[in-house]
Amino acid sequence: MDLKQLECFLAVARELHFGRAAAKLYVSQSSVSEAVKALEHALGGLLFDRTSRRVALTPLGETLRNGAAPAIIQLKASIEDCKQQAAGKPRLLKIGFLGGGLYELHQPFVTEAKAAHPEIELEFVELTYVTHYAAVSDGTVDAAFCRLPLGADGLRHGPVIMRDQRMLCVPQDHALAATGLVDPELLAQERLVRMVPGSVNQEWQDYHFPHHTPQGKPIGEGPVIRTIREAIAAVGTKQALLMLTKRAASYYATPQIAFVEIDLPAMPSALVWRADDRRPIIQELNALLLRIGSRYGIAPA
Template identity: 85%
Template sequence: MDLKQLECFLAVARELHFGRAAETLYMSQSSVSEAIKTLERSLGGQLFDRTSRRVALTPLGAALRHGAAPAIIQIKTAIADCKRQAAGKPRQLKIGFLGGGFYELHQPFVTEFTAAHPEIELEFVELTYVTHFAAVSDGTVDAAFCRLPLGADGLCHGPVIMRDQRMLCVPQDHPFAGADLLDPELLAQERLVRMVPGSVNHEWQDYHFPRYTPQGKQIGEGPVIRTIREAISAVCTKQGLLMLTKRAASYYATPQMAFVEIDLPAMPSALVRRVDDHRPILQEMDALLLRIACRYGIAPAPAPA
């Protein structure tokens, strides 16, 4: 049993598809399959139920993923840090973001974090609707600034840094375009773009891409999208509508699209990390972001006791 075999196992467990797992690892599918078979022989049981139509974890596979994933991520992080140290390079923290990320907090955050921790290099990684929680879960990034609620198991978040008014993105000539505050029940007449099935949990999808209005009327199904740009393209070509934050109105302004306030709960955002990642530096990042957000007057008021 070696680290590469476990990496192959975790990739297949994440993708539930040998071909896609091989692509993420830059390996051939046959090499991934052989690594899994070798691991199964070492453990004495099957990790996956395989058919011509689906791949699923067995109870043994689920137990291995639960026990091994945090350890593998920590080992890979430690090895990467040691390699950088040996090469005389600073430690690195990868922070994922979706859309505009920290918006106006980005520059002060980078400036103040770098001043406090010159030994650490920040790398920002743009994520998509499909990857913004998965990238944290699998260790691609150390943390990510995500819209809540949490979209996957095994994650936790720091204090809410922003809570933005929700905006409906519609074509410029849409009847809603001139509304001051839109009644969400009118969504029953429309179609919303949809997430890739299984990329986030139902709670997150229902909050950001609802299938029903508050009164239970069904909302139409628009095209499946992976990125914000794909969603905006769907809006501009009148294939479906999209909901974004008010801050995104300037970040994603386009002549073919209008932003209309809709009477739905605001979109909260916070820094998300793995529940098993207890590095103090991530908690320092939470505290720094909150201080900056308070200074800029955008941090939400604490919930009443």
């Protein structure tokens, strides 16, 4: 077996679809199928149950995924580090973000990280509601600035850097647009946009896209969205409402859209990384973010 076979296997294990896995890897579907078959032959058992309707991991496949994924991600990161070093270039550290990311902390963070670690080059990758945790889990980014709680297993987060007032995004002519502070029980009369199923865990969905009010009244189901802009478009066409942070409300100012405060717990954000990633640089960036946030007066005590 080789690294390419394992990469193909992990892509199929994530997507549970050979075609989508091939598209993610920029190879043909037949190449992915052949790689998986070769790996199954080498291991002596099937890694996937395949039917015309679905693809599912076998127990053997689950064992390989759980054991191989962290090692492959770390190996690929080490190979990239070595390539950068051999070329005389700084090591690349990819940081994902959703929406406005670090907002007013972005520039001081980049400046001070570069000064403290000239051997590291930061690359920022914009993520979506669908990918902001998946990209950390699968190694697309080394870490990401995410809204908590953690949206996937196998991850850790640093100290909360921002804790933002929650805002309700509504059409400008909506009855709630003139409300000073929205009672969350009124959401029982509305619909909220919804996440792509399986993109984050239920705890994260319940916090950011709740299905019930605090008193247990059901909230209507709006359209499934993938990006913040898609969600705001759904608000603009009066299909559903959306909850964002106060900083995001300023960042995503849109004609005919209003943002009003809602009486729900604030949205916390922090740096998130893989639990098996023990590189000191991750902790150093966490400490730097906390110092900058405290200096700007926005890091919670």
